Amino acid sequence: MTLLAAEKVAFRYGGHNVLDRVTLALVPGEIVTIVGPNGSGKSTLLRVLIGALKPSSGAVTRAKGLKIGYVPQKLHIDQSMPLTVRRFLDLPKRVSDHDACQALETAGLTDLGQRQMAGLSGGQFQRVLLARAIIGRPDVLMLDEATQGLDQPGSASFYRQIEAVRTELDCAVLMVSHELHVVMSASDRVICLNGHVCCEGTPEVVSAAPAYRELFGTGTGGALALYRHDHDHHHHDHSHEAAE
Numbered sequence: 001m002t003l004l005a006a007e008k009v010a011f012r013y014g015g016h017n018v019l020d021r022v023t024l025a026l027v028p029g030e031i032v033t034i035v036g037p038n039g040s041g042k043s044t045l046l047r048v049l050i051g052a053l054k055p056s057s058g059a060v061t062r063a064k065g066l067k068i069g070y071v072p073q074k075l076h077i078d079q080s081m082p083l084t085v086r087r088f089l090d091l092p093k094r095v096s097d098h099d100a101c102q103a104l105e106t107a108g109l110t111d112l113g114q115r116q117m118a119g120l121s122g123g124q125f126q127r128v129l130l131a132r133a134i135i136g137r138p139d140v141l142m143l144d145e146a147t148q149g150l151d152q153p154g155s156a157s158f159y160r161q162i163e164a165v166r167t168e169l170d171c172a173v174l175m176v177s178h179e180l181h182v183v184m185s186a187s188d189r190v191i192c193l194n195g196h197v198c199c200e201g202t203p204e205v206v207s208a209a210p211a212y213r214e215l216f217g218t219g220t221g222g223a224l225a226l227y228r229h230d231h232d233h234h235h236h237d238h239s240h241e242a243a244e
């Protein structure tokens, strides 16, 4: 079953081609990460998939009644404005205490409802955005570079939270990220975008693909090493590995 699909989607801003024949599909429960250089159309693609932008050609199909939760790239809140976490969750639309509480818990935040938004750490702030996106239990959770401004351990921990959310809500996740090395271990599939889809597959397949290496250079060796590390639970015997 496909939740969401793009078929040969193109998008233009003025005369500028931003997306070119992008085809992809998302099935329930999978975590898909879109990677690509700055300006490669990642945010635009998410907005086309959500339906906020209309493709100039091609088609986007969404399963009937599909619910999408969205975590934006960044959100500025006036630091001087008093606003509790609980009250923030009521924007733009009031939610029940039960739903708010459950979303905060799923996002890894308990007992934070009465805290001021301005007093949160970067990681807590992003989890509040996550909580807001999962109220109403979406079928698809979309995140646009949601860990910008977090340090590497902070990002890694955020992505682990995303995996926990996926398991709890049984939703599909489509996220955009620059931090390949951090996000790879949390992704079932990676799509490498540069206006068009350069390559896609499991994190291991994509990081070995020539098109990907051309875009991201040799720094990706480390990405792969970390990915393997996260999934390899027999890495104590290094002499054995070296002999292989």
Ligand SMILES: Nc1ncnc2c1ncn2[C@@H]1O[C@H](COP(=O)(O)OP(=O)(O)OP(=O)(O)O)[C@@H](O)[C@H]1O
Binding pocket: 013, 014, 018, 036, 037, 038, 039, 040, 041, 042, 043, 044, 045
């Ligand atoms: N509202 C707009 N009007 C005109 N051009 C735009 C608009 N928004 C984005 N663009 C252009 O579309 C291209 C793709 O932008 P987009 O934000 O989708 O890329 P991105 O891959 O998400 O980039 P980044 O990694 O920097 O966030 C860029 O060249 C950008 O300048």
